[in-house]
Amino acid sequence: MTTRVGYERLRQVRRAMLGGLSGTVVEVGAGEGRDLADLPGSADWIGIEPSSRARRRLAEKAAARGFRAPLAARAEALPVADGSIDVVLAVVALCSVDDLDRALNEARRVLRPGGRLVFLEHVAAPAGSGLRVLQRAATPVTAALDRNCHLARDPLAAAARTGFTTVSVDRYDVTGRVPGIAWPFVMYEGAISPARH
């Protein structure tokens, strides 16, 4: 089921998602640290951010919250030991990675048994829809101008391909930014079943 919401409601959903995380949390594409204020202070946060410009601001915010300094790395090659992480987190970051499948395979590698992949991402509109056509047409521009942002990705399908099973999935059509357009978002939690770990 898909819920139609505005951006303020989506912000509340994001905050609740972040507030529920615990343990060692690897955040890929952490940007300038928008999420840090909403993570529990007890979390052991490991921020991954390739942009040196974003990372400077991220490092300041991390220090202010008592989190460790972020790492200059990419989601496709995490400088983290196998099976050592409780949560791999992405918030509008899987749209920006260079290789979605490699990034999710890395998430799988670093998660401990029972660990979770958690993401909140804008996703591809249904195949055949006008919005999907628009997303595809606009992606060369957004990828070039907005931090490699790809508008028509399907991280749910990629998570399934990588071997994650769905723990929960909530779909949102988010209105209020571009008149007449409801932008599809997905909040997802997935795990690798012990048999496949």
Ligand SMILES: C[S@@+](CC[C@H](N)C(=O)[O-])C[C@H]1O[C@@H](n2cnc3c(N)ncnc32)[C@H](O)[C@@H]1O
């Ligand atoms: C749209 S921003 C989102 C930032 C942050 N998560 C937020 O919600 O504000 C996407 C981020 O992913 C980063 N990024 C781009 N390619 C990446 C990669 N291969 N691995 C990890 N992060 C990447 C960008 O530098 C950017 O900071």
